[in-house]
Amino acid sequence: MTFRTRITAGVALALCLAVLALPGAGTAAEPRxxxxxxxxxxxxxxxxxxxxxxxxxxxxxxxxxxxxxxxxxxxxxxxxxxxxxxxxxxxxxxxxxxxxxxxxxxxxxxxxxxxxxxxxxxxxxxxxxxxxxxxxxxxxxxxxxxxxxxxxxxxxxxSFRSLFAKDKCIDELADLQGLKIRAPKNPVMTAMWDAWGVSTYPIAWSETYGAVAQGVVDAFDSPTDVILKMGFYEHIKYITEATYLPxxxxxxxxxxxxxxxxxxxxxxxxxxxxxxxxxxxxxxxxxGAEVRGALKDDHGVTFCELKDPEEWQSRARGAWPELYKLVGGGKDWVDATVTYLETGEVK
Missing domain, CATH: 3.40.190.170 (Bacterial extracellular solute-binding protein, family 7)
Structure with a gap:
């Protein structure tokens, strides 16, 4: 190696060391x-x-x-x-x-x-x-x-909210009677339960697992994957998948x-x-199918089927007129939503 080559190599090494000494050099940039x-x-x-x-x-x-x-x-x-x-x-x-x-x-x-x-x-x-x-x-x-x-x-x-119960299948409206049911604290949802002749417990979601485990409530509704992913299958053994509310x-x-x-x-x-x-x-x-299979095969959960779905729908939709006042925009916004679902147009 010549003297000039050694000098060039030394300068290059010094420059590399200087760069590596800079803050953040050699690491990913911090997000802006x-x-x-x-x-x-x-x-x-x-x-x-x-x-x-x-x-x-x-x-x-x-x-x-x-x-x-x-x-x-x-x-x-x-x-x-x-x-x-x-x-x-x-x-x-x-x-x-x-x-x-x-x-x-x-x-x-x-x-x-x-x-x-x-x-x-x-x-x-x-x-x-x-x-x-x-x-x-x-x-x-x-x-x-x-x-x-x-x-x-x-x-x-x-997906849609399903009905979950600890001790029995819910397959008709009469099965709701006598159950202690947790439901979100929302006036529209409360009116739906009222139309079915049921009073609910407005327990916060974060407290629902404990309420089910301790017997404060013995039924609630939520999408089916919640039961699997949050361990509710330890206490919930009956699921009724319905289409009343996504x-x-x-x-x-x-x-x-x-x-x-x-x-x-x-x-x-x-x-x-x-x-x-x-x-x-x-x-x-x-x-969806994977969740149902895991609950049924791995955790012994029974899936139930509604015998009277038309009755559930008739009573629940019958409560719509009294709910218009709770929806921003009232009946006009409800009608606009129905029209959009039917035609794909916002009017």
Whole structure:
């Protein structure tokens, strides 16, 4: 090696050492933006599947410049409390069942009307109420107007709510009598139970497992995957899958925070949510049969079937007129939703 070569090599080595000494050299760059996304449930349950998929898509689309910190398991409190935290900007985003956001934006109660929809596709399929499109645009506008700060940017479901009981099959309306039933504290949902002649216990979701285990309640309703993913099968042995009400989850963002982003970053958030909506809808269809099989084969759960579904629907839909006052926009918004489901047009 010549003297000149040694000098060149020495300079190169010095430059490499200088670069490695710089702050952050040799490590991944820190995200420019970190947002917190909260939801109620375990990471492997439907709410968590959506949240973590959304986070991964944001990271990919932003080349790691935007990070999503997913807050699993209801660590921000009840869903109603979490919705309020998004409204105030304490948390930037959340995935929450529509009935628990309706306290802040009553137009969402239209999604809680019993038998408004009859299939998952009407909710999250192409042209569904929660899929990006003209109906959700109108819904988002109403939610923002009513709440002052909540923007609907996505939507998902894990199918319709099923009836769960500890000790017996629920296969006709008469079977509800005498049961201590937990139900969300939502006036539209309460009216549905009233139409069936049942009084319910408005216990917070975070307290439901304990209430079932201790015998405070002996029945409740929720989508079927909740029983498997949250361990309710230890106490729940009978499931009646019905189609009176889907779990309609809305992804909400604090609008001031969202609008405060530059256009490119905001586009990443919205595109990631749109992609997650579509992927989650496909995932729900895929796992439904797997969940039922696991509950039946691995945990001894019995699936029951309604003998009188027409009676359930007739009574529940008969309560709609008294519920119009609880829906933001009243009968006009309800009628517009029905028309959209029938024609695909928002009028």
């Amino acid at each position: 933006i970190t947002l917190r996304y909260a939801h109620c449930c375990p990471a492997d349950q439907a709410f968590g599947i959506y949240a973590h998929d959304f986070a991964d898509r944001v990271a990919t689309l932003s080349n790691g410049e935007i990070a999503v910190e997913v807050l699993d398991g209801g660590v921000m409190g009840s869903e109603q409390a979490t919705a309020q935290k998004v409204q105030l900007g304490v948390v930037q985003m959340a995935g929450i069942t529509s009935n628990n956001v309706a306290q802040l934006a009553p137009s969402l109660n239209v999604l809680v009307l019993p038998y408004m929809t009859s299939s998952v596709d009407q909710l999250t399929g192409e042209g569904g109420l929660l899929r990006a499109g003209p109906y959700r645009d109108e819904l988002a506008k109403r939610v923002l107007d009513e709440s002052g700060s909540l923007k609907v940017v996505g939507g998902y479901t894990n 779990m309609a989850g809305v992804v909400i963002a604090n609008n001031d925070w969202l609008e405060g982003l530059d256009e490119a970053d905001r586009t990443v958030i919205l595109k990631a949510a749109d992609e997650a909506d579509k992927a989650h809808a496909a995932w729900v269809k895929k796992v």
